[in-house]
Amino acid sequence: MSHSRPHLELSSVGMGFPVKGGTFTALEDVNLRVAEGEFISLIGHSGCGKSTVLNIIAGLMRATRGGCLLDGREVTEPGPERAVVFQNHSLMPWLSAFGNVELAVRQVFRRFMTRQQRRDWVIHNLELVHMGHAMDKRPDELSGGMRQRVGIARALAMQPKVLLMDEPFGALDALTRAHLQDSLMEIQRELNSTVIMITHDVDEAVLLSDRIVMMTNGPAATIGEVLDVPLARPRDRVGLADCAEYNRCRQSVLSFLYEKQQKVMSMPRKSGEAWGDPEGAPSASGAVNA
């Protein structure tokens, strides 16, 4: 993977939230360069500002210091070239799977595609995530894993430059998660998309990523270490269980999280919720390596 041309660049990003009697610094001096086609995982304890970083890249939040550049242009607002897969799927409950993807496709490609082309493109993307059979089902008729697939299809259908994923598989059971991880690897290999994914799962991070960005605990969280994952692709989760390199990477992330960045238990939960994610601490439970 070439790291020469910065496709996406975060430079000295800081984020402060106004609180009673001053400013709460959630993020400080976050620097990251991501190459095209790279798969990056963000990992860290809850409340470390991973979601804030993702929201800043998405444009849903503005950094109070520094900024984010995509292909040399500053990110100032949300847009479909930085599609987001949300943690809880965020599908419109009144639209079918087809309708949800179509809403995005119509908005992004209404000037470039005919009605028939858009229709084909929606179906193509649903088939990519193996949801072609359930296009007419509404979210409440789909399982959690299927909804998340539709969410991914919707994001992919926007043909984003960067795909942002906020704990996409966090709410799923281990088997479904493994299944979707495999699908995601397959799709990413096919489309060579740039992906930034937040995860709590160490095995997931190692299995999927080219680099794992480990964040220190807040307040004033920043990037602690960046780990290269030099495993050849395509990766096979069963084969990797005995792979020395895989276990070294896994060990290295675990040691960062549980030795260097041991969670301070006395940290006030209230302020943590303001910018962090409500989930628990990162887990090392994968489908296979549990």
Next chain:
Amino acid sequence: MQQTAPVTRIADFMKQRMAGFNLQGAIRALSMPVLGVLVFLLLWQMAAQNVTTSLGSLPGPAGVWEQAGNLWADHLEEQRRAAEFIEMQKERNAQILERNPDAEVRIRPYSGKETFIDQILTSLGTVFSGFVLASLVAIPLGIVVGLNRYLYEAVNPVIQVFKPVSPLAWLPIVTLVVSATYTVDDPMVSRAFITSMVTVSLCSLWPTLVNTIMGVNAVSQDLRNVSQVLRLGFFTHVWRVVLPSAIPMIFTGLRLSLGIAWMVLIAAEMLAQSPGLGKFVWDEFQNGSSESLGRIMVAVIVIGLIGLVLDRGMLMLQRLLSWDRASATH
């Protein structure tokens, strides 16, 4: 769009309804309601005999049933007379034309007294006009106010003050305003009708307004984020995200509004003397014949039944049109 056509949805709905039908279940489901009604009729009969008014004792169920029959017979009689009247004019016009082919002939409408059935239809017309007017104001206003927090904070106190106002308080103001502003030479609709309709609107728009605002406010942040990422324009955002999201709440408001509209209408018709069930009740009260009490009772029961049918109708409409079936229960 890959949505099933409304027709098939109606068919599915009916099929679901029919599929669950079995005789034993139906008997069991009906037995308690029927028993309840019978006990009520019995108690009514017993109590009515012991209440004596200036117009005689209160009528029991049998007396009321008889009056219902009389009212229906009156209606048929009036219809017959109207037909006769028209027929007579036609005959006479034919005679005139025979003598002088150039003569101008016309048919005058029958202007007999309005029967009970006519009054019901008039009331339904008024309540629907008032309800539609209220909805046309409340839903768009609710969306606009719900979208803007500052506007909401500004409008909320006004809503809170006017929401609990009784129709009787509005009526004099509406009457005066309508008579001052509605001064057409050849009015298509009567002034009293306008007064009743506007009063119904003023009282019934609040639940729809409040629920629409709440529904628009409650659009989840996740869906708003999706809308932002897609860069939906303002109108697309409202049409494709906000409105569908708020539909269940809007329907809840509409149902409450229709219930209020029907209740308010009776009072408004009584006071405004606009034709309808309210006026029927008032006229019978003023009449003070021995049949009046029975007729008023018939009106009371009919008002109740129509209210029930209106509510069930709205519920059916909600089940057909709203994506959120869970919110459309009772």
